[in-house]
Amino acid sequence: MDVFHLLWLVPAFPLAGFLILALFGLRLHSRAIAWIGTGSIGLSAILTLWIGVHFLTQPPANYQYSLTLWTWFDINGFAPGIALYLDPLSLVYIFVITFVSFFIHLYSTAFMRSNEGYVRFFAYMNLFVFSMLVLVLANNLLLLYLGWEGVGLCSFLLIGFWYRDEVNGYAARKAFIVTRIGDTAFIIGLFLLVKQFHTLNIQDILQQAPVVWSAGATAVVWVTILLLGGAVGKSAQLPLQTWLPDAMAGPTPVSALIHAATMVTAGVYLIARTHVLYSLAPAVQLLVAIIGLLTLLIAGFSALAQHDLKRILAYSTISQIGYMFLALGVGAWTAAIFHFMIHAFFKALLFLAAGAVIMAMEEEHDIFKMGGLRKKMPVTFWTFLVGSGALAAIPLITAGFYSKDLILFDAFASTQGSFWLWLGGFVGAFITVLYTFRMVFVTFYGEQKKPITHNPEEEKAMMIPLVVLAVLSVIGGWIELPHAWAHFTPFSDFLTHVLPPTNLKPDMESQEFMLQLLTAVIVFAGIYLSWLAYVKKPALSASWKNTSLGRACHDFFYKGWMFDQLYDKLFVKPVVWISRIDPHDFIDYIYEGFGRLNVLIHAGFSRTQSGYVRWYLLCIAIGILFIFSLILFV
Structure with missing residues (x-):
């Protein structure tokens, strides 16, 4: 039996779970709801693993497999199909989506148990996973757009899950409207591609593009800019990054799903999937790198000033997606996807561990009202520490080191990279260490400021995902060792069947060890400074805020560099004013x-x-x- 013919079941299981819960969920017991919601994703994960083993051991011709289920419609020969496409890139994505989503669903069975709308939550979550799977498996632009808008709808429904609170409704509307700006650019770009190539098939377009367009052609520049507009909206990059911090209004498992396995990674996938077009538009590809660099720095400084545990992680996600954009922009396609996978492991871990802390603190989000939790919640503390180490890229022992170090090296050594791109990424790495261990030390060290009323560590369904994701956050990086150590690069070798390898400047590999050493120095220096400022001598951090410059910087970073205020004056208030004077x-x-x-x-x-x-x-x-x-x- 050809196992690849079962590919359609990977998105079908979550869709079936959604339909069952949506139609009959109110008649089901909570245990049945949990089994259906989590089990459907688990079946997809098992099938993905089976397909993946066959893909690695008995790959299809040219490492590509297409499965046409039926014709969507046929108008004068224009007949897009409901068809799936599997290659190394989509396989990596469906692996991350199904496995990480399964553990988030398992965690949610206990985390959301006492919440009203239990069945509605799992129905939305299943639909979310289905939409993302459709997005990454689609073989044509129309089906891809269906998944693209599906994740946008589900994010709106889940961010505003507790819709009775006006703040949550506002956050959901903001996410929906801001991402619509990018989606408008995206759909125009798709129209231009269809008009030029008279087909919706993605692979046909990518094969014809180098023949039809010359490098730097006006048409390809406009198409890639428009596609980039969609990518920055979905992946919360500059200038459309403002929706993601407010999206923390939803339940914590929703935050984990959005940040690790679904919506914000869609933009990275889109650029990687259409890398042929960006290779034909080098100026726009450089713009991708610049946007990523500016975003990672802006988000990193913003995270330094936040008090809300989930908002710190939200700005962290914006920053880490910025690293992926930086890699895409310098032609380090495989490095971007490698970091996407590792980031999914440790960011899901951090959000789920943060959810356990918040639950224990009776929904307290302010890290400065926590403290002293490492002995009260040892499993949560150690797993959170592992995730933080991966985020900060502690050398050798965390997976984040291997993926982020590869991006920094490629930003310097790639023929499309530069010293300035590397320097910006290097500074961003130092900022990442500072805000990450500030979060760790303030939350888990010092005096306990609030009693624990309910310890989530009694819930096995919440602790198992933390432990598994912590293990993946350590060993996940071992599939791609640095060039300076050994040419053990199975992950890149696998992806090069669909993504081109990074073009390095001559004699760059000899400098990789020195760059790694610099990275290691700033990581340990950042940990020491955070420990000094928030554990050993906490008065140091307080004294900085007491100065006029310190207060001004803190307020500026706390408000996300005032982007919301700027957009409010430029766009929101003028529209409201016009609507009032001309009713x-x-x-x-x-x-x-x-x-x-x-x-x-x-x-x-x-x-x-x-x-x-x-x-x-x-x-x-x-x-x-x-x-x-x-x-x-x-």
Whole structure:
């Protein structure tokens, strides 16, 4: 039996789980809801593993496999299909999506147990996973766009899950509207591709593009800019990064799913999937690197000033996605995907561990109101420490070192890289260490400021995912060792069947060890400074805030570099002002006109319902006479 023919079941299981929960969930016991919601993702993960083993041992021709399920529609020969496409890139993505999502769902069975809307939560989560799987498995642009908008819808539903709170509703609307800006650019880019190539098939477009377009052609520049607009919206990159910190209004497992396995990684996938187009537009590819670099620095400084544990992790995600954009921009395609996978492990771990802390603290999010939890919650502490070490890229012992170090090296050594791109990434790495261990030391060390009312470590369903993800956050990096150590690069070798290898400047590998040494120095220096400022001499951090410059910087970074305030003045307030001074413009008259026309039609038809049989018979006779007249005289 050809196991690849079962590929359609990978997204079908989550869809089936969603349909069962949506249609019959209110009649089911909470245990059945948990089994269906989690089990459907678990089946997808097991099937993905089986398909992956076959793909590695008995790969299909050219490491590509297409499965057409049926034709969506056929208009004059234009016939997009419901068709799936599997290659090394999509295989890596579906592995991360299904496995990380399974552990998040398992965690949620205990975390969300006492919440109203238990069945609604798992229905939305299953639909979220289904949409992301469709996005990365689609073989044509139309199906990809269906998954793209599906994850946008699910993020709106899950961010505003506790919709009775006005703040949550605002955060959901903000995420939906801001990402719509990028999606508008994205759909225009898709229209241009279809107009140029007369096909929706992604692989056909990528094969024809180098023949149809020359490097730097105006058309390919515009297409890649528009696709980049969609990517920065979904992946919360500059200038559309403002929605993600507010998205923390949703339940913690939702945050873990959005940040680790679904929505914010969609932009990275889109650019990697269309890398051929970006190779033909080097100026736009450089723009990708610059956007990633600026975003990782802006988000890193913002994280330094946050007090909310989940907002720190949110800004951290924006920063780490910035590293992936930096890698994509310098042509380090495999490094970006490698960091995507490792980031999924440790960021899911950090969010789930943070959720355990917040639950223990009775929904307290402020890290400065926590403290002293490492002995009270040892499993949570050690797993959180492992995730933090991976985020900070502690050398040798964490997976984050291997993936982030590869990006920094490629930013310097790639033919499309530069010293300045490396320096920005290097500074960002130092900032990452500072805010990460600030978070660790303030939350888990010092005096305990609030009692623990319920210890989540009693819930095995919450602790098992933490332990498994912690293990992956350590050993996950061993599949790609640095060039200076050994040419053991199975991950890159696997992806080079679909993504080109990084072009390095001559004699760069000899400098890799020195760059690694510098990275190690700043990691341990950052840990020491954080320990000094928040454990040994906490007055140091307080004294900085007491200065006028310190307060100004803190407020500026705390507000995310004032982007929300800027957009509020440039876009929100002008629209509100116009709507107030012109409440009855011509557009209102159009809609009011339709409404009044319907009222008149309704009134006219209502008069025909008189209740008199003779009136009805007369109308029937007139109708018959009219029909015969048409037959005889027309």
